[in-house]
Amino acid sequence: MIIFLCNVFDGSGFSQDRALYNPEADANADINEAIALAMKEGKHVLLQIGGNWCPWCIRLHDYYTTNQEVKAVLDDGYVIVLVNFSKENRNLEILERLEFPQRFGFPVLVILSAKGKRLHTQDTGLLESGGSYDSRKVISFLKNWTPTAVNSDSYND
Numbered sequence: 001m002i003i004f005l006c007n008v009f010d011g012s013g014f015s016q017d018r019a020l021y022n023p024e025a026d027a028n029a030d031i032n033e034a035i036a037l038a039m040k041e042g043k044h045v046l047l048q049i050g051g052n053w054c055p056w057c058i059r060l061h062d063y064y065t066t067n068q069e070v071k072a073v074l075d076d077g078y079v080i081v082l083v084n085f086s087k088e089n090r091n092l093e094i095l096e097r098l099e100f101p102q103r104f105g106f107p108v109l110v111i112l113s114a115k116g117k118r119l120h121t122q123d124t125g126l127l128e129s130g131g132s133y134d135s136r137k138v139i140s141f142l143k144n145w146t147p148t149a150v151n152s153d154s155y156n157d
Contacts, residue, residue: 019052020061023088027081031094031112034079039114044147046078049095050107051086057107060124063133070138077146078111111145120145 034045050057061082064070074080083091085106095101101108104123111120127137148154 020058021051021082021084021086023051023084023086025084025089027083027091027094030081031083031116034081035112035114035116038079038112041079042114042147043077043079044114044119044145045112045116046074046080046142047083047098047110047112048080048107049083049085049091049101049110051084053086054106056124056128060107060133063138067133067135067138069135070142073139073142073146077142077148113150114147119150 031045031047038045048057048060052058064074083094085091085095085102098110098118099121101110101121104121105125107124109122109124110118111122113119122141127133127141129137143149
């Protein structure tokens with residue numbers, strides 16, 4: 001099951017009690033569906049890998065729902081998929097294919113092109129400030145990996 005952020009922004013945010021990650025989801029199918037949608041919409045795929053057990057994973061998702069600038073950048077350039085990592089389902093085959101992003105801890109973000117190529121893995125600890133995420137850092141990260149930002153045609157005179 002793909003969770004598209006544009007469909008879950010109801011203004012209420014999420015609490016840690018709400019299950020965001022589905023251990024029973026077929027992450028491979030979700031990623032393939034997101035790639036197809038990204039290709040159609042001219043976006044990249046943003047994988048947020050983590051679990052319901054992880055307070056920072058929930059906090060990051062809450063951040064997406066409450067920060068309108070971040071939400072706008074996400075809506076503009078990304079199709080988002082939550083990939084579960086828990087004792088029930090570690091999705092190790094997918095993590096191996098993504099070149100072991102769990103080495104950065106959780107949550108970890110992986111950006112895929114609309115063709116499914118891994119473009120970048122982001123340690124989300126570098127996007128934090130104090131007890132939350134830093135808007136400037138998050139927005140800069142997201143903008144630096146949009147399809148336009150990585151398109152060589154954007155830099156030709």
